[in-house]
Amino acid sequence: MSLTLFLILCLNGLQYGLLLFLIAAGLTLVFGVMGFINLAHGVQYMVGAYLVFAFTGLTGSFWLALVLSLIAALMIGLLMEYAVFRHLYARPHLDQVLATFGIIIFLNELAKVLFGPATLSIDTPELLSGSIQITEQLRYPVYRLATIGAGLVVAVGLFITISYTRTGMLIRAGSTTPEMVSALGVNITQLFRIVFGVGAMLAGFAGVIAAPLFAIEPGMGDNLLIVAFVVIIIGGVGSIGGAFLAAILVGLIDTLGRSLVTELLGLAVDASMANQIGPALASMLIYILMAAILVFRPKGLWPAKGVA
Amino acid sequence: MDRGLVIGGVIFAFLLAMPVLLPIVGAEYLTGLLIKAMLLAIAAISLDLIIGHGGMVSLGHAAFIGVGAYTTAIGLQSGIEEIFVLLAITLGATGAIALVTGILALRTSGVYFLMITLAFGQMIYFTLTSLAAYGGDDGLTLWSLATLFGSDIVQDGRGLFFFVFAALLLTWIGVWRVSQSRFGRVLRAARDNPQRAEVMGYPVARYQLIAYVIAACIAGVSGLLLVQYAEFVSPSIAAWQRSGDLIVAIVLGGLGSRNGALLGAFFIVIMEEFLSSFLHEWRLIYGPLLVLLVLFAKGGLNDLLQPTSREAS
């Protein structure tokens, strides 16, 4: 393992982590503020990717498609909130699971019907194509760097919003003491709608920027959703800071693990054995991390303040 | 006489008559469908023990079907063919994994429990996909199947049908008896009000863990039988969407009721068969149907058949 390869893996891990953060942020806020468990959140990621695919095809411009996709993702999120989710906030979690599961089934199938079951891809936008020299031996694709940058910008923006604006204050209050917020006479319905819409848009945004990098296919958000849950459990439910740190941690561990575990195992046992166990162990790493955190810090590493 | 018992009895009598009736009407091809429905019902009934009676919403139950199926497949590959030996190994493996994940997951409750069981389920799923020696992603076709005391009677056709039927009947009776026993009463008390149960003097988490392990073991058995039926095993049976299907079955049927999981499982299999026969993209109907079900219907199929059942359980 060369230092260069290690650096590339770290950058990839960081990038994966930021993508996870974009998804986990909405999930943790929606859960923290509304106590709503939204399995269909991962589908928003898929929707984002398909939207940018469709709009790029229509307009020919990635940038225009990006803007249109974000607007459309927001609208779809708000529509789902209005039509289905708002009726479920006060319902038992089992009902929420079932209804959002139905939405996943529907949207995954719809994607298959509209775009076909095969994987699709779009080109990296021209402005960000190519790669740049970071160190003497390390070239890294500009687009990947740009997604890292975009992820960081969104994270900082979200952080500032939550820490310093009135809406952010309400969101924080809502995720720790919901009774308090309604006691203040705040329009809860509207707050919920904002949080939900922003969450859906962030997941959509993750899908948009992931589209040029990964295969676009039906069900692409499902697995990511579960990893986002792992992120939330590790970070502490309802906490944006926790989601951010945990997402980066999970991104790095997963990416590095997949490349390093087999190699490291090879030092301890013989190569064929390592090749057998390595991949299985690597895919388990983040779950093992989650289990360990459950044992030692059941509330997560950085729980939302005020959760006693 | 208890109406639930009568309805259940009718369903089982009906099932038992199928191997005779189907050839008469020339619909023998439905035997496979019925076996599939019975296998789903076994897993759904076991899940109802923890969700319906125990109030613990687990979203990782299908993973135990996967563990059971893979344990069986690996056993068969290693030359173990006696079905009761395979059963013992399967129970041991699923039980052990459920014990470890259950201890961890039960450190939490409610929605955390849901997320954690989902995550552990996914972990098991990915572990199965990375078993390169047993087919990895693509799964594994089995060239030899289990035998009953050396005879191949339980490998296909009626023999297999009756074997699966017996397993379902035992599960149906067993889970209901457990839910109404002293143990089940504590489990239901913990569902209603965990703090109250604790103050009554019950270590609630231990009871919940036992229920979780029992349910996992039964799901493991349905995995074993699934291998025997499909002669094939792949990680997809452990995917979290399959856990979702199981939840759909028990909610559709009516939580914590004697026949709910049974009815729900049959309903799903039949509905899938029916919808997909005229619309290939049947999921476009199925998905919104679930949403509508949650928004507008409560109590499930079991309540339709038995309007007064709520009070009794």
Next chain:
Amino acid sequence: MLAIENLNKSFGALRVTRDVSLSVSRGQCHAVIGPNGAGKTTLIHQISGVLRQDSGRVLLGERDVSHLSVWERAQAGLGRTFQITSVLPTFSVQENVATALQAKTGSSLRFFAPAADEAALNDRAQTILSRVGLADRTDLPAGNLSHGELRLLEIAIALAGSPKFLLLDEPMAGLGKTESMALIDLLNDLRADFPILLVEHDMDAVFQLADALSVLVDGEIIATGAPSEVRENPQARAAYLGDGA
């Protein structure tokens, strides 16, 4: 029978229990009164194990139960009721009591025999229900009871655990006058069999039932003694009784 020694508890900077000591002997009913937010329920929670004290001890008889969990304390003989009614809503009234009885009679790790058919449990449950006056509600789901009946069921559940000691957290809360009087009679009757620690706002009840009285203000006991003494205690009057009774 029950002794609390130097109990302390803080939530962050807020000290909710300050050096609380008290003891209740056999045959006694000891009442704890105090204004809202004085830390009465927090105290009950620490005694029953729902909350863990920062320092100090809880003794049940000779036994130090300070480090036992909730269910272990219940098994050791600590019965309690909740300020906010806490029963098993989908269970029948009788099954509520039978479930509590079951914890103390034989193993609950029995997986096959129907629990509802255990005549011994049902009979004893019925006896307890008669004692609290719910005998005609046996088969009703607990969720369908009136508020007053639920308060009685709470007590029946606590009695079913054959406690050595009863912790009652505002049993009169939300009751009308006639219901209160009936409950006072019941508690007076129970007092002979079970030592009681009673947290209560209803001063009529307190003065009719209590042999001893402690006044809790800001997590601290500022006066303790016979009800008649405490009634005359100027500190206690100023802090609490002066504006209420």
